[in-house]
Amino acid sequence: MQVDMSVNLLGLKLKNPVMPASGCFGFGKEYSKYYDLNKLGAIVVKATTQKARLGNPTPRVAEVTCGMLNSIGLANPGLDKVLSDELPWLKSYSLPVIVNVAGETVEEYCSVVDRISRSKLAHAIELNVSCPNVAQGGLSFGADSKVLSELLKRVRGVCSLPLIVKLSPNVTDIVEIGLAAQEAGADAISLINTLIGMKIDINTGRPVLARKVGGLSGPAIKPVAIRMVYQLADVLKLPIIGIGGIYTAEDVIEFIMAGASAVQIGTANFTNPMAMPDIIDDLERYMKEKGIKDLDQIRGCAL
Amino acid sequence: MILRVKKNLKLADAIWQMEIEGDFPYNKVQAGQFINIRVGQGHDHLLRRPISIAEVRQDEGYLTIVYRVVGQGTKWLSRLEPDMPLDILGPLGNGFTVEEGKYSLIVGGGIGIPPLYELAKRLSAKVDRLDIILGFRSEHDVFWIDRFKKLASVDLFTEDGSLGTKGFVTKGISEILADKERHIENIYACGPIGMLSAIKGLIGKLQIGGGASLEERMACGVGACYGCTCMTTNRESKRVCADGPVFSWQEVDL
Numbered sequence: 001m002q003v004d005m006s007v008n009l010l011g012l013k014l015k016n017p018v019m020p021a022s023g024c025f026g027f028g029k030e031y032s033k034y035y036d037l038n039k040l041g042a043i044v045v046k047a048t049t050q051k052a053r054l055g056n057p058t059p060r061v062a063e064v065t066c067g068m069l070n071s072i073g074l075a076n077p078g079l080d081k082v083l084s085d086e087l088p089w090l091k092s093y094s095l096p097v098i099v100n101v102a103g104e105t106v107e108e109y110c111s112v113v114d115r116i117s118r119s120k121l122a123h124a125i126e127l128n129v130s131c132p133n134v135a136q137g138g139l140s141f142g143a144d145s146k147v148l149s150e151l152l153k154r155v156r157g158v159c160s161l162p163l164i165v166k167l168s169p170n171v172t173d174i175v176e177i178g179l180a181a182q183e184a185g186a187d188a189i190s191l192i193n194t195l196i197g198m199k200i201d202i203n204t205g206r207p208v209l210a211r212k213v214g215g216l217s218g219p220a221i222k223p224v225a226i227r228m229v230y231q232l233a234d235v236l237k238l239p240i241i242g243i244g245g246i247y248t249a250e251d252v253i254e255f256i257m258a259g260a261s262a263v264q265i266g267t268a269n270f271t272n273p274m275a276m277p278d279i280i281d282d283l284e285r286y287m288k289e290k291g292i293k294d295l296d297q298i299r300g301c302a303l
Numbered sequence: 304m305i306l307r308v309k310k311n312l313k314l315a316d317a318i319w320q321m322e323i324e325g326d327f328p329y330n331k332v333q334a335g336q337f338i339n340i341r342v343g344q345g346h347d348h349l350l351r352r353p354i355s356i357a358e359v360r361q362d363e364g365y366l367t368i369v370y371r372v373v374g375q376g377t378k379w380l381s382r383l384e385p386d387m388p389l390d391i392l393g394p395l396g397n398g399f400t401v402e403e404g405k406y407s408l409i410v411g412g413g414i415g416i417p418p419l420y421e422l423a424k425r426l427s428a429k430v431d432r433l434d435i436i437l438g439f440r441s442e443h444d445v446f447w448i449d450r451f452k453k454l455a456s457v458d459l460f461t462e463d464g465s466l467g468t469k470g471f472v473t474k475g476i477s478e479i480l481a482d483k484e485r486h487i488e489n490i491y492a493c494g495p496i497g498m499l500s501a502i503k504g505l506i507g508k509l510q511i512g513g514g515a516s517l518e519e520r521m522a523c524g525v526g527a528c529y530g531c532t533c534m535t536t537n538r539e540s541k542r543v544c545a546d547g548p549v550f551s552w553q554e555v556d557l
């Protein structure tokens with residue numbers, strides 16, 4: 001049986017629903033030594049900010065049960081270098097390139113999105129709204145539907161590319177936030193970003209991370225992610241990209257059944273650099289075995 | 304890649320030596336590079352454990368690591384038996400540059416010593432003069448001294464004086480640097496951060512080559528996550544796993 005894994009997302013043709021999660025794949029160069037990136041459905045690069053960021057002090061990663069914590073702090077080479085040194089290299093691949101954008105002020109988001117939109121080096125923008133909003137005393141843009149709407153309306157004005165809004169799970173009501181994003185002009189939603197967590201070294205009695213708290217990712221967060229994708233798929237018209245703890249083809253199937261159009265894979269790349277190509281092969285095998293001709297056949301079936 | 308355990312034996316207090324065999328690009332290894340080892344099963348441990356390559360034996364098709372049991376991952380390693388499979392990535396990172404003809408000094412502290420063995424093997428074949436200074440906490444922690452002694456003269460220090468000279472390795476380095484007869488050109492070091500920054504302090508503005516091998520918490524181990532960064536003297540951030548773990552004394556801020 002021939003199976004069709006392809007996905008049409010925001011007018012972009014993806015060979016399959018699998019792409020890396022931002023921050024877990026750099027700008028692609030490192031993993032290109034392990035396999036041909038053309039195997040992937042799309043590529044999502046590290047968060048890009050106006051100026052280069054060094055990030056938080058180390059240690060800034062820690063292992064926890066079925067997961068990990070990170071407090072990288074959006075370290076990246078800055079917009080100029082990303083445009084000159086990182087994105088042009090990806091042109092040699094026939095892959096949709098999605099650039100993750102972060103900022104501390106509405107102005108920063110707008111100016112980064114504007115220049116990436118006009119660079120012709122990206123096919124879509126993913127807006128990371130989990131960043132602390134300096135004007136609101138550090139509360140994340142994605143934590144308040146009014147602040148989020150305001151940001152999205154301003155970004156929408158300068159963004160000529162499809163706009164994916166990546167939501168934070170650290171909110172009281174994800175449905176309210178999702179609806180606000182849809183209303184304010186998002187073309188798609190991706191979720192979830194990391195949950196805030198902490199680990200204490202019981203030998204020293206001190207938090208392991210220098211910044212004390214960090215974002216929890218990995219299999220530990222998958223049930224939360226499935227629940228949030230499911231809740232949003234139920235009420236939104238927009239396509240949803242599911243993220244959180246994906247390690248196997250079965251995990252991908254679960255997200256698709258919850259209503260996701262595509263998925264992103266983060267932490268699994270660290271455990272196994274071949275995680276994504278392996279999952280893509282397994283997904284094809286799984287679909288053949290179960291007689292699933294294309295993903296539309298099962299998408300959102302749990303709803 | 305999947306390799307096999309050849310031998311796994313205890314060397315000293317909580318210190319183990321493992322020989323790993325199988326298909327591996329042995330001929331490509333630089334002294335100071337590391338492998339990233341998957342530990343446990345399923346979702347037991349999502350992050351691999353970085354461990355330095357202590358010796359490569361291309362002729363016999365194996366490599367050796369020396370590791371201290373400090374937590375669950377290294378405890379799991381210590382329980383492995385010959386012929387059991389081991390999932391590793393490597394060789395990773397940038398190792399030490401072996402320069403011909405230079406008067407070289409190797410300085411190692413505790414569990415930082417293993418990668419310096421492969422380095423000492425290569426240097427001893429290429430330089431006219433090689434001195435080695437090794438430091439341990441006490442005689443219970445000492446390993447591989449005989450191996451190093453076959454390659455060059457070894458100055459041994461222990462913090463409690465139970466073996467060799469009492470004190471820190473920096474004592475030995477200061478003496479060598481103060482000696483007008485000895486013109487050290489390269490210092491190669493691996494060990495606790497305090498030791499490395501003390502050495503950098505002693506080097507000061509002297510034009511000394513070689514380099515320091517750093518340790519940092521890692522997630523990907525291949526340069527993709529920016530988890531393991533360190534600072535350079537001109538306030539740039541570098542990834543220990545991909546730009547290091549070895550950095551020049553002038554470049555790294557310690």
Ligand SMILES: Cc1cc2nc3c(=O)[nH]c(=O)nc-3n(C[C@H](O)[C@H](O)[C@H](O)COP(=O)(O)OP(=O)(O)OC[C@H]3O[C@@H](n4cnc5c(N)ncnc54)[C@H](O)[C@@H]3O)c2cc1C
Nearest residue numbers: 350352353354355369370371373374375376377518519520
């Ligand atoms: C480049 C490099 C080379 C190394 N070479 C050696 C070696 O040759 N021999 C040796 O004994 N040790 C070496 N280490 C340290 C070794 O990686 C840790 O001791 C080991 O990861 C501890 O794992 P664990 O599960 O037993 O400890 P746990 O404390 O349970 O580990 C928890 C987490 O913290 C990380 N971690 C804990 N201690 C360290 C550390 N000191 N450095 C980096 N990550 C750490 C682990 O990788 C794991 O992700 C090296 C580290 C680096 C970065």
Ligand SMILES: Cc1cc2nc3c(=O)[nH]c(=O)nc-3n(C[C@H](O)[C@H](O)[C@H](O)COP(=O)(O)O)c2cc1C
Nearest residue numbers: 021022023047070128192193217218244245266267
């Ligand atoms: C080390 C690390 C760095 C990350 N950096 C970013 C980032 O720059 N931008 C972003 O939107 N999300 C970032 N994330 C979040 C991931 O993209 C993803 O949402 C999260 O890790 C959950 O997926 P996972 O369980 O598959 O890792 C990062 C996650 C990790 C582990």
Ligand code: FES
Nearest residue numbers: 522524528529544
């Ligand atoms: S551990 Fe990921 S960049 Fe070094």
